[in-house]
Amino acid sequence: MHELSLLENVREILEQHAVSQQFSNVCQVTLAVGQLSCVEPDALRFGFDVVMQGSLAEGAELIITELPGVGHCNQCQQQTDLPTLYAPCQHCASPLVTVLSGTEMKIKDLIVN
Amino acid sequence: MCGICGCSQTGHSGKLTPLQGKLQPVLTIGHAPDNARLVQVEQDLLSKNNAYAAQNRHFFQAEGIFAINLVSSPGAGKTTLLVETIKRLQGRFPMAVIEGDQQTQHDADRIRATGTPALQINTGRTCHLDAQGIGLAVMQLAVQPDSLLVIENVGNLVCPASFDLGEAHKVVVLSVTEGDDKPLKYPDMFHAADVMVLNKTDLLPYVDFDVAQCLAYARQVNPNLQVIQLSATTGENVTQWLDWLVGQVAQASQVTPTRGIASL
Numbered sequence: 001m002h003e004l005s006l007l008e009n010v011r012e013i014l015e016q017h018a019v020s021q022q023f024s025n026v027c028q029v030t031l032a033v034g035q036l037s038c039v040e041p042d043a044l045r046f047g048f049d050v051v052m053q054g055s056l057a058e059g060a061e062l063i064i065t066e067l068p069g070v071g072h073c074n075q076c077q078q079q080t081d082l083p084t085l086y087a088p089c090q091h092c093a094s095p096l097v098t099v100l101s102g103t104e105m106k107i108k109d110l111i112v113n
Numbered sequence: 114m115c116g117i118c119g120c121s122q123t124g125h126s127g128k129l130t131p132l133q134g135k136l137q138p139v140l141t142i143g144h145a146p147d148n149a150r151l152v153q154v155e156q157d158l159l160s161k162n163n164a165y166a167a168q169n170r171h172f173f174q175a176e177g178i179f180a181i182n183l184v185s186s187p188g189a190g191k192t193t194l195l196v197e198t199i200k201r202l203q204g205r206f207p208m209a210v211i212e213g214d215q216q217t218q219h220d221a222d223r224i225r226a227t228g229t230p231a232l233q234i235n236t237g238r239t240c241h242l243d244a245q246g247i248g249l250a251v252m253q254l255a256v257q258p259d260s261l262l263v264i265e266n267v268g269n270l271v272c273p274a275s276f277d278l279g280e281a282h283k284v285v286v287l288s289v290t291e292g293d294d295k296p297l298k299y300p301d302m303f304h305a306a307d308v309m310v311l312n313k314t315d316l317l318p319y320v321d322f323d324v325a326q327c328l329a330y331a332r333q334v335n336p337n338l339q340v341i342q343l344s345a346t347t348g349e350n351v352t353q354w355l356d357w358l359v360g361q362v363a364q365a366s367q368v369t370p371t372r373g374i375a376s377l
Contacts, residue, residue: 002241002272006158013156021152031158038275038301039158074336085300086333095333099304105158113149 003043006105007051013107014057023112026057030109035069036085036102069102162276165244169251169279173262179358179365180262182278184302185286186295187268190312192220194286194345194354195263199227201355206362207260211250213242213267220265230254241272244279259366261358270299281365282306288313289320293327300334308339310354315344 014026029048033039041064048062069082075094081087082102088095157163173180183191192212199208210231212220221233232254234246247264256262264280266273274283285306287295290313296303303309309331311324324342331338341357343350 002239002275005239005241005243006275009158009161012161013154013158017152017154023150023152027149038271085304085335086297086330088333096336098336107154107156107158109154110152111149112152 003039004047004051006039007044007047010107011051011055011057014055014110017110018056018112021112024056026060026110026112028061028063028111029057029107030063030065032065032067032104032106032108034067034102034104035083036099037105039105041066065108067102067104070100071097072100073097159275159277162244165248166277166279169244169248170281171279172248172251173279173281173365176256177259177366178256178262179260179362180264180278180280182264182266182273182280182283183286184266184270184273184283184306185268185288186270186291186299189268189286189288189291190345191265191268191286192223194310194312194343195265196223196227197345197348197351198263198355198358199224199229201351202261202358203228205359206366207257209254209256209260209262211242211247211254211262211264213265215240215267236267240267240269241276242266242278243276247278259362261362270295270302274301274305281361282308284308284310286310286312287327289317289322289324291322293323294330296327296331296334303331303334303338306335306338308341308357311340311342312345314342315347315349 010029014029018024031044033041044064045062052058052060069084071080071082073080073089073092073094074096076089076092078089078091079100080090080097082097082099085099086095087097089097183195185191195210202208208229210224210229212224212231212233213236214220214233215236218233221231224231232250234242234250236242242264251262264278283306285302287309289311292298311327317324328340331340341350341354343354345351
């Protein structure tokens with residue numbers, strides 16, 4: 001359940017931005033989570049309210065946008081959809097695919113006041 | 114006026130969703146108060162850990178320390194492999210070990226029994242080590258220059274995959290008493306690792322484990338994964354593992370221009 005540590009990082013990042021960008025309350029947090037990242041959106045949703053309790057984001061709405069996995073096929077040299085880390089190339093079925101994107105997990109933006 | 118969408122409503126707070134490139138209010142919930150605003154953050158959730166990891170990596174490179182992050186599920190034989198490795202490499206170069214477990218000093222005690230300095234980190238409720246803890250442990254252990262540092266992570270094939278500790282390589286240990294499809298079941302770790310040690314090969318005659326299938330699965334997740342098959346208990350093929358380590362330690366110490374191990 002490393003989602004809890006990640007959510008604690010979210011809280012810390014919010015607190016830092018609260019000082020630098022001068023806000024005291026967060027009403028909405030938008031996270032971008034790649035399809036190939038090691039986090040489970042449901043686990044993030046589950047832990048969010050608990051971790052944000054007592055912080056400036058208590059009661060905030062959590063929005064999670066999922067980013068698709070994309071790879072580069074080392075065989076046919078084309079870009080391919082990569083729904084899992086072991087998915088073969090969609091064009092030539094080669095398993096030799098290098099991940100280009102989809103492993104990200106970041107805070108995209110906030111709505112604050 | 115709503116602070117986000119600019120409509121005439123005020124005093125509400127609620128969820129907004131992007132629509133046609135602009136933020137639009139979800140009508141059933143309402144609008145943000147007029148002093149609300151959108152703050153772009155675009156910051157990685159792991160940014161703090163990654164900053165500490167970069168600091169560790171810089172220190173290791175400057176000191177010629179070759180650091181590996183040893184990961185596996187519980188019971189794959191990480192500590193046994195480590196104890197056997199230390200026994201065989203003792204005297205070649207300095208070594209140090211950081212042990213991660215939720216509870217107990219058992220693993221660090223096993224390492225210290227070999228005469229090698231070891232520090233136990235008990236992660237408590239956390240299921241992985243993080244880069245900040247490793248930085249502190251390295252200072253506490255006074256890890257020597259031109260040495261081998263092994264970080265034995267918490268036995269867990271999921272969470273430690275996300276947390277860079279500043280190591281040169283993640284080494285994943287899989288044992289033949291586990292399922293041969295583990296690389297597919299836990300792809301994140303096999304993708305994050307550069308080297309896979311397939312351990313307990315002495316037990317192959319007694320278990321239903323298809324080595325070729327396992328390696329095919331592992332390379333499906335990570336085409337560049339280097340594989341070493343061995344038995345830490347019997348010593349079978351352990352030299353291949355030791356040769357790899359010795360080569361890497363030599364290389365790490367040579368990268369630092371002012372250093373170099375003469376006795377290798």
